[in-house]
Structure formats: structure tokens, C-alpha cells
Amino acid sequence: MYVAVKGGETAIAHSLDLLADKRRGDRGIAEVSLDQIDQQLGLAVDRVMTEGSCYDRALAALAIKQARGDLVEAIFLLRAYRTTLPRFGDTEPLDTSRMVAERRISSTFKDVPGGQVLGPTYDYTHRLLDFSLAAAAERPEAPTAPADTATALPRVGDILEREGMLEPAPEPMAGDTQDLTRQPLVLPAARPVRLQNLARGDEGFLLALAYSTQRGYGNNHPFVGEIRFGSVPVSFVPEELGFAIELAEIDVTECDMVNQFAGSHDVPPQFTRGYGLAFGHAERKAMAMALVDRALRAEELSEAATSPAQDEEFVLAHSDNVEASGFVQHLKLPHYVDFQSELVIVRALRAEVEARNQQAALCQAAE
Amino acid sequence: MSPSIDRETDTPARRQRWLSLLAKAPPGRLEALWSGIGQVPDYAMLRRPEIGLVMVKGRISGSGAPFCAGEMTVTRAAVRLQSGQIGIGYVGGRRPRQAEIVAAIDALGHLPEWHETIEAKVVTPLAAEAEARRRLVAAKAAATKVDFFTVAREAGS
Structure with missing residues (x-):
């Protein structure tokens, strides 16, 4: 029997009203502005832009405000918005050697050319709450x-690469770079595709996997061969112009990790x-x-792939928190009919077992 | 770049420099400088400001094969002066007004008589301000540079 379920409309409308009411909170307290979120909760904005895979500070701040600080929800909002825009x-690929670095460290060489620039970091804080x-x-x-703004910061990787101690960065592959927002993930995936997936991937998931490898x-x-953070220009060639112009300067963080390899x-x-x-x-x-x-x-690299972090399908299929959150949370949707059908089956099975037991008891009594 | 240079040879390099500096102006700053250059020729919108995305590419290990790092928002516009010159504006972020002004300045750039005014009243100030911001960021970072010193062990005593 199919039963149409109606009547949720008013409840849903009022739920949305209540959500907006909770979002605003105590009316006696000043409402937070997008500029405040951008400037004072900047690292939340950074995470939403990274995993939302869309660089726009104001949009990310709006998403955070709308999501009441739930960053995974904010990431979902930003991803949804980007689908409304034309491409x-x-x-042009970012040239991170042109970065105006606010921070640049290497854990491989103390006296790295350009120096160890600590920048704004929590690394040396004591993690004590600052009540001030x-x-x-x-x-x-x-x-x-005094700063030297004229010379570019050399990459630690390039220095090791010149000595032959470090594998060179991979050459560009023939054809266009595959884009996961245009073409679905197909396994095995080329390294650029894996990197796009990881760049959009959930920080918590990747952190746990990274930890598991350690x-x-x-x-x-x-x-850590090198970590650098700062602003880099974004160059783009508009088809009407036919030459590259810089659209903006965006902040990025880059990590080049150096790992052991025995050779082959x-x-x-x-x-x-x-x-x-x-x-x-x-x-x-x-x-x-x-x-x-x-x-x-x-x-x-001819290593035995025995662990979850080395399993391409496991990692790439589960890294996206918009997909993961959607699939886990869809369980909240009505499953009344599915559950009814399972109830019927379990009741029938139980009745069968009960009948069998009664039969057995009767047989025993008759003996 | 001298404004008196022949348009044929001058155009690409100058346009590239202007368009890049104009695009990177902080919100509201270009509007302020634009309103300070006085009466400008009328222009018509060829393409109303339109917001879209570009896919930002990175390179593996900073110098290797490109990959898609994520998108960013961009606004573009195109205008035409009554005398026929076309200007193109592309700016990062969602900034319709700025894209329009960039396009208008780009169109005026086709008229040599405007070069000096725009260079002096818009481009030069923007370049100086960008350089000052860059220096401040670098100077604050430089103050956090580690100054290693080693304690020499007294030899053989």
C-alpha cells in the first residue's frame, strides 16, 4: 500500500524561520559583519575557500555567517553558488617563486637561502587561552x-634538484589538464587529478590519513622541504586580448614535502x-x-600499497566533505516506506521462528 | 613607457601593465581615482559587467606539471567610446563597477592624448600604493626572520 505523506510544508517554513532566528541570536548583541569575519576569522574563510574550491573572501565570509560558523555547511553553500557562474x-599556472612571502620555513636546511621567515604562526604560542x-x-x-623585496625566494626543492638528490618535479603531460568539475573522477587517476581532488578534500579526513602514514x-x-605562505599574482589570458594580464593577487600556502626513497x-x-x-x-x-x-x-614508486592512505580509490572517493556530508545526512530524510518493508520482513521471519518453536514444543510434549 | 610612443608598438606592453595594475586596485580605490580625472568621453556598454569564474592552476612542486587548484571569481566588462575605441576590463572578485572603469580606461588608452593624464592620475598612484603595501608585508615578515647564531665551543682547553 502506498500512502502519500503531506503536511510538512508549514513545519518546514517555520523551521527555516527558527533557523534564521537562531542565526541572529540575542538581538541585544551586535550582528557580525562580513568584513569582521574576513578580517578576524580569516583562517575560517581560508578553509571555506580552499574546500569550497572558490577564491572569494567575501563569498566565503557570507557562507560562514549563513552557516552559523559550520564550516562544512559553508563549504557546501560556496560549492552550490559556484555552479551558478559561467567559466x-x-x-596561467601560479608561479609561487614570485610570492611575496609572509612566512617561509624549511626543516631540511637551517641556512636556507632567503632564511627561515616565521611569519604569523601558532607554532610558537603556548596554546594557553589569552584572556586579554x-x-x-x-x-x-x-x-x-628592512626587507629585500627585489629578489625572489629560491625554492628549497630546486636547490636539492640541481644536486640530483631530489627527483625533478613532473613534466607537464600532453593535452589539457583534466578538471574534476568538468569530467568525473576515473581511476586510476593521473597525479594532477589526484591533487585537484586533495586540494578540495576535507582537511580532517586528509589530516587523519596523513597521520596514519606517520x-x-x-x-x-x-x-618539510619547504612551506611558504603569501600572495601571488594570478595571470589570465582573456581571449579578447590575447596576452596575459594579472587579475588579482591571492594568498596561497604551499608545502613541498621531501621523502625517502631507496632507489630502484x-x-x-x-x-x-x-x-x-x-x-x-x-x-x-x-x-x-x-x-x-x-x-x-x-x-x-614500486612500493607495496597496503595501507588506506595508499589506496587511491579509498582516498579519492571519500575525501570530499560535500559528498560525504550529503550521503551521511540523507539518512535523516523520510525512509518510512523502506523501513515499513523491512518491518514486514522481520515480522514474518519472527512469526516463522515462533511457529517452528511451537511445533517443536508440541512434538516434545507428544513423545 | 612614454605616452608619445606610436600606438602600434606601445599597445600590448602598456595595456598589459595598465590592465594588471587597474585590476589589482583595492575595492573603491579605482573609483576614487577615476572620479578625479575630470570629464571623460561618453562610452557605451558593449558587455555589461558579468561575474564568472576562472580555474586557477598550480604546478606540482611549484614548477612541474599543472593541475587545477580551485576556482576564483572574476568580473569582466567591455565598453566602446563614441569614437569607436573598445576597452576590455577583467578584475578578480565580484566587482562590476571596477570592471567597467577598467574597460573605460582601457578604451581611453587607445587615444594617445589620454595617456599622460591616466598614467599620472591613476596608474602611477596605484603602482606606488601597491609597492607600499608589498613593502609593508615584506617588512613585517622580515622582522620574523630567524637570525641564527652558533655558540662556538672553546677549542681544546
């Missing part, structure tokens, strides 16, 4: 020091690499991405 084309932040106050500007599930003995018949021993790139300042994400990128190269 003008592809940019509970009250508004004048905050001083950061100190400055704990022995596919260990690849990593060092064809390749002398050299270090291998994993790469991570994220919008904004997102070191944990970029590092996790680089570790998982390296783990996923197991087959290419």
Missing part, C-alpha cells in the same frame, strides 16, 4: 625590519616529493595534502 577560462582577547582593546601593529600505515619518512634498478637513490597547495593560510591542510599525495604514489 571564463583557465589561468576577551575584551576589545587597542592592538599594536607588528614590528618591521604512524606506520604507509610510512614514507617525510621532511632504473633510478639511483634520491629523495621523492609530495606536494600540497591551499588557498589562504592553511598549513595543516597543505602538509596533509602533501603527505597523502606522496602516499598515493606508492604504485608509481
